[in-house]
Amino acid sequence: xxxxxxxxxxxxxxxxxxxxxxxxxxxxxxxxxxxxxxxxxxxxxxxxxxxxxxxxxxxxxxxxxxxxxxxxxxxxxxxxxxxxxxxxxxxxxxxxxxxxxxxxxxxxxxxxxxxxxxxxxxxxxxxxxxxxxxxxxxxxxxxxxxxxxxxxxxxxxxxxxxxxxxxxxxxxxxxxxxxxxxxxxxxxxxxxxxxxxxxxxxxxxxxxxxxxxxxxxxxxxxxxxxxxxxxxxxxxxxxxxxxxxxxxxxxxxxxxxxxxxxxxxxxxxxxxxxxxxxxxxxxxxxxxxxxxxxxxxxxxxxxxxxxxxxxxxxxxxxxxxxxxxxxxxxxxxxxxxxxxxxxxxxxxxxxxxxxxxxxxxxxxx
Amino acid sequence: xxxxxxxxxxxxxxxxxxxxxxxxxxxxxxxxxxxxxxxxxxxxxxxxxxxxxxxxxxxxxxxxxxxxxxxxxxxxxxxxxxxxxxxxxxxxxxxxxxxxxxxxxxxxxxxxxxxxxxxxx
Numbered sequence: 001x002x003x004x005x006x007x008x009x010x011x012x013x014x015x016x017x018x019x020x021x022x023x024x025x026x027x028x029x030x031x032x033x034x035x036x037x038x039x040x041x042x043x044x045x046x047x048x049x050x051x052x053x054x055x056x057x058x059x060x061x062x063x064x065x066x067x068x069x070x071x072x073x074x075x076x077x078x079x080x081x082x083x084x085x086x087x088x089x090x091x092x093x094x095x096x097x098x099x100x101x102x103x104x105x106x107x108x109x110x111x112x113x114x115x116x117x118x119x120x121x122x123x124x125x126x127x128x129x130x131x132x133x134x135x136x137x138x139x140x141x142x143x144x145x146x147x148x149x150x151x152x153x154x155x156x157x158x159x160x161x162x163x164x165x166x167x168x169x170x171x172x173x174x175x176x177x178x179x180x181x182x183x184x185x186x187x188x189x190x191x192x193x194x195x196x197x198x199x200x201x202x203x204x205x206x207x208x209x210x211x212x213x214x215x216x217x218x219x220x221x222x223x224x225x226x227x228x229x230x231x232x233x234x235x236x237x238x239x240x241x242x243x244x245x246x247x248x249x250x251x252x253x254x255x256x257x258x259x260x261x262x263x264x265x266x267x268x269x270x271x272x273x274x275x276x277x278x279x280x281x282x283x284x285x286x287x288x289x290x291x292x293x294x295x296x297x298x299x300x301x302x303x304x305x306x307x308x309x310x311x312x313x314x315x316x317x318x319x320x321x322x323x324x325x326x327x328x329x330x331x332x333x334x335x336x337x338x339x340x341x342x343x344x345x346x347x348x349x350x351x352x353x354x355x356x357x358x359x360x361x362x363x364x365x
Numbered sequence: 366x367x368x369x370x371x372x373x374x375x376x377x378x379x380x381x382x383x384x385x386x387x388x389x390x391x392x393x394x395x396x397x398x399x400x401x402x403x404x405x406x407x408x409x410x411x412x413x414x415x416x417x418x419x420x421x422x423x424x425x426x427x428x429x430x431x432x433x434x435x436x437x438x439x440x441x442x443x444x445x446x447x448x449x450x451x452x453x454x455x456x457x458x459x460x461x462x463x464x465x466x467x468x469x470x471x472x473x474x475x476x477x478x479x480x481x482x483x484x485x486x
Contacts, residue, residue: 041436042390042393058408061408
């Protein structure tokens with residue numbers, strides 16, 4: 001080290017130390033109590049002589065550690081570990097919903113392109129089908145990567161999936177044509193749910209699956225749900241279009257059932273697991289509480305709008321669609337409310353004991 | 366974390382602790398030396414890795430010392446850590462041997478043996 005004009009004066013060291021101490025306050029309290037002095041020693045040991053400010057890479061590195069410790073990294077508090085698990089489940093459930101939402105669109109669009117149910121849809125080229133196919137495959141691939149421990153790839157795919165959802169919804173709004181003028185609020189609301197879920201799922205994946213995060217719980221269960229639900233939704237939507245094309249209103253009922261599956265079924269199944277596992281209810285409760293907010297925010301106003309527009313819809317779209325839509329929305333609202341109620345009940349009933357242990361240095365130093 | 370997913374950073378941190386316990390800055394310096402200056406461990410990366418390795422029982426705190434008013438906590442490699450590192454090293458050596466054999470069969474000169482890398486067809 002240089003010892004001529006840049007020799008550390010006590011004043012310079014004090015200034016740097018005081019700035020490092022301020023920087024270390026970013027860390028969670030419990031971690032700081034255990035580690036701050038040791039980390040300060042390391043930072044001062046590595047500081048070049050004459051330096052008065054922390055380096056940008058040190059600030060970035062400590063900020064990243066502070067975020068990771070608050071979202072489930074080993075060494076963080078039990079509450080942070082629980083929050084990290086909530087983020088992970090929230091991300092996985094969100095990606096599952098996104099997959100099923102686009103799987104239903106894919107089934108619909110493929111069947112419509114074959115049967116010519118709507119004018120203009122029968123002549124669909126390969127591109128829109130490929131786009132919706134990608135929109136289905138991306139969140140599914142992100143989910144598979146995340147549960148199989150490929151966090152970095154999973155996070156990239158989750159972000160790409162959110163971007164593609166934004167593009168898809170922008171495109172749908174642009175191509176809605178006269179429907180956009182008849183039901184503008186309905187269209188916007190019905191598209192807000194997948195948009196909101198894709199954005200928050202990507203954010204949760206980024207925060208919950210960082211490099212120091214524990215692996216996802218019950219990976220096999222997520223993969224089994226995905227493997228069963230995607231073909232089911234695809235089959236329902238295709239059958240709905242086929243039946244409708246043959247002049248039977250029951251097609252809409254099948255479509256409605258498929259749509260009901262799309263949004264609330266995953267959290268509904270998840271809450272059953274959560275409630276059945278007494279040791280972990282608070283994790284599921286919080287995940288589902290968060291997840292049900294965007295769904296409810298859309299389902300309830302959408303239901304009231306549909307009722308308001310009942311006569312107009314009946315006129316424009318026909319009674320089959322009206323019946324299907326109302327049942328679908330009613331189911332979505334009821335199931336979502338049920339999820340919310342169970343989540344709240346579960347959170348109140350059980351002692352909020354976080355499930356993860358976070359071994360630290362206590363007792364071993 | 367299984368051995369196949371252990372990163373190079375973690376591998377070098379464990380390697381840095383093989384011969385003696387070291388404190389945080391000592392680990393940073395040793396990893397820099399082992400990687401020939403290629404890898405500079407940041408404070409967040411190092412402590413995130415140490416927390417994880419400690420929780421996995423591969424590394425343990427050894428002792429605390431205070432020098433010039435600064436706390437230095439030393440870490441040591443545990444027996445379990447040494448076994449895991451040995452398994453990782455063996456796996457990497459096996460992989461390197463296979464790659465080397467194939468490169469030689471292809472006629473590629475390897476750095477440090479017969480000269481510089483060259484002769485790629």
